[in-house]
Amino acid sequence: MYKLIAIDIDDTLINDKKEVTPATQEALEQAVAKDVVVTLATGRAYASAQQIARQTGLNVPIITYQGALVKNLMDENVLYERYVPIYAARRLYEYCLENHLHLQTYINDKLYSREVNQKLIDYCELNKTPYFIEPVFSKVIEQPTPKMLIIDDPDKLDEITPVLHELLGDEVHITKSKPYFLEIMHREGTKGHALEFLAQHFNVDMKDTIAIGDSWNDHEMLEAAGLGVAMGNAIDALKEIADFVTLSNNEDGVKHVIDKYVLNV
Template sequence: MKYKLVAIDMDDTLLSDELILPLKVKKVIQEAVDKGIVVTVATGRMYSSTLPYVKDLGLDIPIITYNGALIKEAVSSDVKYHRPVPIDLAKEIVALATEEDWHLNIYLDDILYVNNLGDEADIYERISGIKPVLINEDPVEFLTKPPTKLLIISENAAKTDEILLKLGSRFRDLLNITKSKPRFVEIMNKEISKGTALSDLAMDLGVKQDEVIAIGDSLNDLEMVEYAGLGVAVANASVELKEKADYITKSNEEFGVAEVIKKFIL
């Protein structure tokens, strides 16, 4: 099988635990690109948070960000697809977060807005490298257009599961709600996921489904791992993702992405 497109999750998959792009992985990706393989990233991160890593890799491709809500060119910055959260549903989520006193990230025009500053905001800033902007008014009134994505950061993993249940019971049929990290609840347009975005990108590139490799670690990678001709979970992935994967590679700390590309492409 000749694979032509590789989509890689970033946190806990492509990057080390210290959020560094390992030189070994970078070299293998560049070898694949030199052979004509299209390599892209598919991440829950903001475009602005993703771009420095993509530039470090020297990639000139559309990148999948916000869990698939935004596909945007790395070099030209042209938007290929943007599917935000409908404004009425977004306002309902914001109102609920306010009522429940949840920390909320709101993403508008690739700017990060938060309803509170504190530990949760600090954690996200350390991971993303993006400084948040505090909303100084009623968050519901602040939201006047559809956000690209919403993110709730919980106090702990148990609280995350509680939030997922509460949101699921009310919005399951209306929104795509998933978990990316133990404390992160991701909220997107019902029509999007990393899987739908990867399918759109493959179609644009003229790449068949069975010519696609997708590599990830968490529940927000599930749809793209199921979509790809070869769906890969890293060794540190969630149990749920491993169960759906076609192949389990080494962990992010053991350069699992490099192992996959060497085994199936180079």
């Protein structure tokens, strides 16, 4: 019997119109009615993720910043938090400055950038997130952050990823949430670590958990869960490691999983 479901948001829970469909909403409610813990696991900031979580009526801790922050929806208590090591943040900032890369960071759930550009504007439109500009960005870098993000051409990001692994060391986790978003967290800031933490928090055995996602940043939680599910629209690499491939985000893929494995429809 599955007792905890962690669901990615973008291209998983929500369709291409950025909506949770009524059919998927009903499935979530039916799962909760069966005492299944349903949570979100996203790369989004808490402020962005909580809007969707509240729309769906969920009232549990949610996994945000790729797993670097787990926070209650009701009282906003922080249950799990991992910051990018300061030395790594400094090195990353200097590297991005030297190589003219767009870097943004998050302090107290607010998004900061050194300057306004189209990458920042497009990102904030996509995530419905306000931004703050700090020209003296070295000030921001010294403050604790759950996630730093580089936005660039996918090929460029693939090219610099091994360089950043070498530069930043083993204390950080680097992943892509979308082809053009390269995200840097603490090494324990993964959806897999956060899922394990929540399972322990709710006293659920890992074999009784389901994780659903579409991108490579979901692979740790799919591998950690008792049932790892890739969306029909997921990248091929995720489908290859998944226990089950459901329908796409435009075909109520999340509902399909809940019907099959929780409601036994």
